[in-house]
Amino acid sequence: MDFASILxxxxxxxxxxxxxxxxxxxxxxxxxxxxxxxxxxxxxxFIVIIGSSGACLLRCQLSEYFLMFVTxxxxxxxxxxxxxxxxxxxxxxATIARKDGxxxxxxxxxxxxxxxxxxxxxVDGNDARFIRSSLQRDTLITANRHESARGVLQSLGEIAPAxxxxxxxxxxxxxxxxxxxxxxxxxxxxxxALLTTLYGAILANGFCLPMxxxxxxxxxxxxxxxxxxxxxxxxxxxxxxxxxxxxxxSSYLSPKVNKKRQAAASS
Numbered sequence: 017m018d019f020a021s022i023l024x025x026x027x028x029x030x031x032x033x034x035x036x037x038x039x040x041x042x043x044x045x046x047x048x049x050x051x052x053x054x055x056x057x058x059x060x061x062f063i064v065i066i067g068s069s070g071a072c073l074l075r076c077q078l079s080e081y082f083l084m085f086v087t088x089x090x091x092x093x094x095x096x097x098x099x100x101x102x103x104x105x106x107x108x109x110a111t112i113a114r115k116d117g118x119x120x121x122x123x124x125x126x127x128x129x130x131x132x133x134x135x136x137x138x139v140d141g142n143d144a145r146f147i148r149s150s151l152q153r154d155t156l157i158t159a160n161r162h163e164s165a166r167g168v169l170q171s172l173g174e175i176a177p178a179x180x181x182x183x184x185x186x187x188x189x190x191x192x193x194x195x196x197x198x199x200x201x202x203x204x205x206x207x208x209a210l211l212t213t214l215y216g217a218i219l220a221n222g223f224c225l226p227m228x229x230x231x232x233x234x235x236x237x238x239x240x241x242x243x244x245x246x247x248x249x250x251x252x253x254x255x256x257x258x259x260x261x262x263x264x265x266s267s268y269l270s271p272k273v274n275k276k277r278q279a280a281a282s283s
Contacts, residue, residue: 021091021230028222060211063183064219068176075171080164084172087165091227096237097128099244100273103265106248109135110258118253130154130242134249144250151249155242159235166231173224180216184209244268 036047036055073081105126112120122139126132130151137147187209191202244265251261266274 018092018094018230021227024226025223032218032222054207055211055214057208057211060183060187060208060215063186063212064176064179064215067179067182068172068216068219071175071179072168072172076164076168080168083161083165084168087162087169087231088227090234091230094234096234097241099241099268100277102128102131102241102244103248103262103269105131106245106252106265107258107262110248110252110256110261113138113252114255114258128241128245130245131249134245138249138253142253144253147253148246148250151242151246155239155246158242159239162231162235166228166235169224169231170228173220173228176219176224177213177216180213183212183216187212240268 033047033052036051069081105128109121109124112124118138118141121135124135126135133154134147134151137150142150187205191205191209194205195202248261248265251264266277269277
């Protein structure tokens with residue numbers, strides 16, 4: 017569970033709520049039901065949400081569009097393995113393989129999908145060249161799939177403000193047409209026009225674009241982990257010393273983390 021994403025959404029919603037119910041001066045207060053209700057307009061919501069979805073479908077395939085919702089859920093429940101945990105596990109696997117042979121790795125419990133695939137390749141007796149190419153191909157395919165899902169979310173974030181502007185223009189046209197017949201309707205028409213812009217801005221800058229950045233960060237972390245796993249598995253296949261493996265993989269860690277690991281090992 018990614019608590020940072022949940023906390024970010026709660027803070028964003030809280031800031032919007034305080035802004036809606038803000039009283040004079042520094043006396044901040046939560047909005048009343050009446051204050052909240054004026055910010056809900058079905059036609060504006062329909063233009064931004066449904067209109068943005070329709071325009072987004074013109075950019076991508078239907079399967080890619082629905083994959084976006086799977087990716088959206090991934091933001092809250094996705095967990096990237098710590099590189100230090102992966103290094104410790106691969107050093108342990110290297111020790112077992114050197115002592116008891118590759119077949120002994122078959123009984124080991126491995127949660128990381130990429131590392132599990134690499135270990136199965138070791139147990140099957142594949143050579144280093146095959147293992148490296150297979151894992152690199154898997155990494156590339158996974159990265160392309162994730163990039164496709166992020167692209168749909170990115171498109172939605174780019175389209176939403178434009179749809180908000182379209183809704184604003186629709187509201188202004190209606191306002192000008194009915195200006196002489198119903199001068200009192202200027203307020204509701206103007207509110208519809210402005211709310212579509214507000215909805216578009218919130219959807220894009222409050223949700224879609226920050227989530228795209230979060231997914232990109234996840235992808236970079238996973239790519240770095242996968243690269244480290246490939247090097248570790250190939251090293252194990254060569255029967256190298258587990259201590260040398262730890263030194264090799266420590267280059268993937270930040271100097272600060274390496275310093276902590278060295279201090280913990282010496283204590």
